Amino acid sequence: NAGVTQTPKFRVLKTGQSMTLLCAQDMNHEYMYWYRQDPGMGLRLIHYSVGEGTTAKGEVPDGYNVSRLKKQNFLLGLESAAPSQTSVYFCASSLPTAGLYGYTFGSGTRLTVV
């Protein structure tokens, strides 16, 4: 029943610090995604992956890096956090036919950069 699990759920960083957000899914989904959600901006795609070992840039990739070393995990890294990266981050996964079956989302990570 786990679905998509994100860790941590909350984090406060100082400007310039680095951190990694972990997303794990147990549905054997090929595709995984990282979105950020800001007030009034909806969800914006940061990076995504269509399979183990592959990644691609989304709409707002600057300042972030990702890795997909294992099919079930998708990591989002912030090398040098900035206040503009304060946001709620959501991971999602899907079958290749996301247009038919949709995404499964995690519960989010609330990140504050001070």
Next chain:
Amino acid sequence: SQQGEEDPQALSIQEGENATMNCSYKTSINNLQWYRQNSGRGLVHLILIRSNEREKHSGRLRVTLDTSKKSSSLLITASRAADTASYFCASGNTPLVFGKGTRLSVIA
């Protein structure tokens, strides 16, 4: 930006009333999806309508699609306080493009 737009941005209604939310999208689509987000939680898939469908029902949900206008609407009938959430449309295939959402408040 390829993001779609939901309209209105916020909607407040009394319990028992119907709630209608609209979505305009920019991408060409095979299908359009609607998601719900409770406060502080992730999005949950509600319903999908295919591009060759004009209307679809699921329980108290009714979705319409007009591909010529690149628009869709979500109707929630006989709303309940538990329907209070944000609702998003999503278009495209991989990756999906989400709209900015409508915040629905249902007052008991």
